[in-house]
Amino acid sequence: MNLPLLSQPPTCDPTERWCQAVFDWTQNAWLASYADLLIAKPLQIVLVLLIAFTARWLLHRTINRLTRGNDKPPKLLLPLRERRGDSLTYELLSERRRQRAKTIGSVLKSLTSFLIFGLAVIYVLQVLGVQIAPVLASAGVLGVAVAFGAQNLVRDFLSGMFMMVEDQYGVGDFVDLGEASGSVEAVGLRVTTLRDINGTVWYVRNGEILRVGNSSQGFAVAVVDFPISHNSDVQKAIEVAGKVAAEATSKEPLSADVLEPPEMLGVDQITSDTVTLRLTVKVRPGRQWAVQRRLRVEVKRAYDDSAIEPPYPHGRPLPPDTVSTTS
Numbered sequence: 001m002n003l004p005l006l007s008q009p010p011t012c013d014p015t016e017r018w019c020q021a022v023f024d025w026t027q028n029a030w031l032a033s034y035a036d037l038l039i040a041k042p043l044q045i046v047l048v049l050l051i052a053f054t055a056r057w058l059l060h061r062t063i064n065r066l067t068r069g070n071d072k073p074p075k076l077l078l079p080l081r082e083r084r085g086d087s088l089t090y091e092l093l094s095e096r097r098r099q100r101a102k103t104i105g106s107v108l109k110s111l112t113s114f115l116i117f118g119l120a121v122i123y124v125l126q127v128l129g130v131q132i133a134p135v136l137a138s139a140g141v142l143g144v145a146v147a148f149g150a151q152n153l154v155r156d157f158l159s160g161m162f163m164m165v166e167d168q169y170g171v172g173d174f175v176d177l178g179e180a181s182g183s184v185e186a187v188g189l190r191v192t193t194l195r196d197i198n199g200t201v202w203y204v205r206n207g208e209i210l211r212v213g214n215s216s217q218g219f220a221v222a223v224v225d226f227p228i229s230h231n232s233d234v235q236k237a238i239e240v241a242g243k244v245a246a247e248a249t250s251k252e253p254l255s256a257d258v259l260e261p262p263e264m265l266g267v268d269q270i271t272s273d274t275v276t277l278r279l280t281v282k283v284r285p286g287r288q289w290a291v292q293r294r295l296r297v298e299v300k301r302a303y304d305d306s307a308i309e310p311p312y313p314h315g316r317p318l319p320p321d322t323v324s325t326t327s
Contacts, residue, residue, distance in 0.1 A: 044127045052120035059112045067105035104164050107189070153190065155207035160189035168212050174286055176213035177204050215286065219259055222281045222291040226299055227274040229309040237277060237308050238266055244302040245279055245295055254294055257287040262295075274311035 126132055164187065169175045173184045175194070182196035192209070194202040224245075228237050242264035249258040260282040268278035283291050303310075 041127050045124050048120050048123045048127070052116050056113055056116045059116070060109050063105050063108050063112070067101040067108075100164055100167060100170060103187075104161075107161065152205075152207060156190040156205050159206035159209065160187075160192075163187070163192075163206060163209075163212075164189075169214050169217075172286070173214055173216035175215065177209050178211055179208070180204055181213075215288070217285055220283050220285050220288040222283050222288040222295070224279045224281075224292050224295045224299070225268065226277040226279070226296075226303070227311050228277065228303070229311045230273075230275060232275070232308045234267060234275060234277075236306065237303065238264055240302050240306050240308065241277060241279055241299050244298050245281070248295060248298045249281060249291075254291055257283045257291055259283055 122132060122136075125135070163169070169184055169187070169192075171184050171187060175181065175184055177192070177194065180194050180196065180202035182194040182200075182202065184192065185195050185201070186193040188206075190206060192204045192206060194204060196202065226237070226241055228234070242262070245262040245264070248254055249262055258281055262279055262281040265278045265280060267275060269276040279295070281291055281295070
C-alpha cells in the first residue's frame with residue numbers, strides 16, 4: 001500500500017479556504033484534507049452556539065427588566081389606568097402585579113429559550129450536512145397531529161396566558177366564572193382553582209371560561225337595602241339611615257375600608273308589604289360584604305331607637321286596649 005506523503009500538497013476544493021490555509025500552517029496534507037471537518041465545521045458550530053447563548057442571555061435580561069420592578073410594580077404588564085397613576089388601589093395591587101409579572105416572565109423566558117435553541121439546532125444540523133427539509137416536514141406532521149390531539153390543552157394554555165397578561169383576576173380575588181364562583185386560590189396556565197363560600201374547591205379549565213365577573217378589582221360598591229313598613233315616616237327613615245351610615249363609615253373599623261362617603265339613594269322599591277330604601281358606599285375591593293353587614297347592624301339599631309317599624313312586626317305585643325278579656 002502506497003501512503004501519500006504528508007508533505008505532498010493536498011487536492012483542495014477551491015471553495016474550501018481552510019484546506020490550503022491549514023497546509024500552509026502545518027505542511028500536513030492529511031490534516032489539510034480534513035480541515036473542513038476538523039476545524040471549519042466545529043468553529044461554525046461553536047459560533048452558532050455562542051450566538052444562541054448570547055441572544056438568550058440578552059432576551060432573558062430584557063424580560064427580567066420588564067417584569068421586575070425596583071420597589072415598584074413592573075411597568076410592562078400594568079393596566080393603563082395604573083400607568084396614569086389614578087388607580088384607587090395601587091398599593092394593594094402592587095404585590096399581585098409582581099407575582100403576575102414573575103409568572104409571565106418565566107413563561108416568556110422558557111419560550112425564548114425553546115425558540116433560540118431550536119433554531120441553533122437546525123443551523124448545527126445544516127453545518128453537519130444533515131438534510132433539514134425531511135426533518136422539518138416530519139416535525140410539522142408530528143406537530144399537527146399532536147396539536148389536533150391536544151387542542152383542548154392548547155386552548156387552555158392560550159386562554160391562561162391571555163388571562164394573566166390582561167390581569168382579569170388574581171389570587172385572592174372573588175370572581176364569578178359562570179360555572180363556579182368563589183375566591184381564587186391559584187391561577188395556572190391550564191386550570192384556575194376557586195374555593196366557594198361553602199368551602200368547596202372548584203377546578204375550572206381556562207379554555208372553558210367564557211366570562212369573568214371580578215368583585216375585587218379597582219373598587220367595589222356596598223349596596224345596602226333597608227325595608228320599612230308603609231306606616232313608617234319615609235323621610236325620617238332616609239335621614240336616620242344616611243346620618244348613621246355617615247357616622248359609622250367615618251370611624252373604625254369601617255373608615256379603613258371606605259373610599260368615599262356613603263350615598264343615600266332613597267326609595268328603591270315599593271311593594272304591597274314594604275318600602276325599600278337603598279344606600280351605596282364605594283369601598284376597597286373585596287370589603288363590600290363586611291361593610292354591608294356592619295351598616296345593617298347600625299341602621300337596624302337606629303331604626304329601633306327611632307321607632308321606625310319593619311315591614312313585618314311579628315312577635316310584638318299587642319296594645320293593651322286590643323287585648324280581649326273574658327269574664
